[in-house]
Amino acid sequence: MLKGLPKALAGLGNRTIEGIWRIGAGARLFFYIWFYLLESFKRPRLIVREIYATGVLSLLIIVVSAFFVGMVLGLQGYNTLQKYGSSEAIGVLVALSLVRELGPVVTALLFAGRAGTAITAEIGLMKATEQLSAMEMMAVSPVARVIAPRFWAGFISMPILAALFSMVGVLGGYFVAVPIIGVDAGAFWSQMQASVDFRDDIVNGIIKSLVFGVVCTLIALFEGYDAPPTAEGVSRATTRTVVNSSLAVLGLDFILTAFMIGA
């Protein structure tokens, strides 16, 4: 057992150094993306194409899951609220939980799984097939041509997707609460409007989704850019994208919420 200890310690140290190295390289990539800000916005066509790939193609999964999440919230919320005789508050419950938390967080998790993995695999394969090196040979910066447009596409798409998620989720909750269960439609909307604040709830939700968009896209880009140029390397990088993005989103969500609630 003692024999294994130095090896385990060495492994731990190795992994820590590796982690710090990766954080530094990720930060450098983030800096480069800002450095090429003007250059990438000079070619909006590239960004539009990436918005199509990350945003438009994620629409279906976002809308469908939002509708189901909203319906489940409606059912579960009604089940508990009716015990206290306040089933009209179901609109408040659905809207607040979606706008504040579930909208940004679930969208970010789905976004990491749907768009983040695609970004990582694409860039990893471009690297494995030496397309990125070829660009460098032609004096075209891969960061400006490949990385930055994808970053801005994620930055733009994520808040839009999160807002759609919240809105469709509320409609899902409405669909369960009003026509199926029979809660009064007027009470559903008016109680919701009385309790949901534009600045404190909706704008904070949008801020959250912006932060998650930056983090998820950056992780996906970095993992792809950093992947070993082999089939196994790309597959591992894709896995890491999902794991790291999810952890980062959930951890950041706690920090952001703590800031916003002002504990």
Place this chain on the structure above:
Amino acid sequence: MERTTIDLWVGVFVALGLAAIFGLALKVGNLTSSNIGETYTVTAAFENIGGLKPHAPVKSAGVVIGRVDGIVFDSKDYEAKVTIKLDKRYKFPTDTFANIYTAGLLGEQYIGLEAGGEDAQLKNGDKISHTQDAVVLEKLISQFLYSKASDNKPSDSTKAAE
């Protein structure tokens, strides 16, 4: 610049996103109901505001006619000073009564205004002097218990006093 199908789809996507944000702001949030046109401000002092919060509605006869703008503690009189924004269309006499009510058993607290009989009307910056505090449930219960105890068993309470 020639247009492509991708441009169309991205346009639809962005338009959907903007529509969702507008929908959230107008249908889900209170962006429409929070601004009630032109307002004038009056203040009222309460000894206890209970759970009253800023943005709470101000109602008269059950109709929302204004909002609570701010609540500060006045350390001179040890009272809560509540600033109220009222819709310019509605005028109230100077001896209006301001009460803090609760909507339902567990609902939000709001201010109810009951008009008095004076001819002079409240102006911007005026103070409502007739106020009634929020009902604190614990106080009510303890009052009720004390009165019950003194009503039913006078002998017991005298014993307890000894």
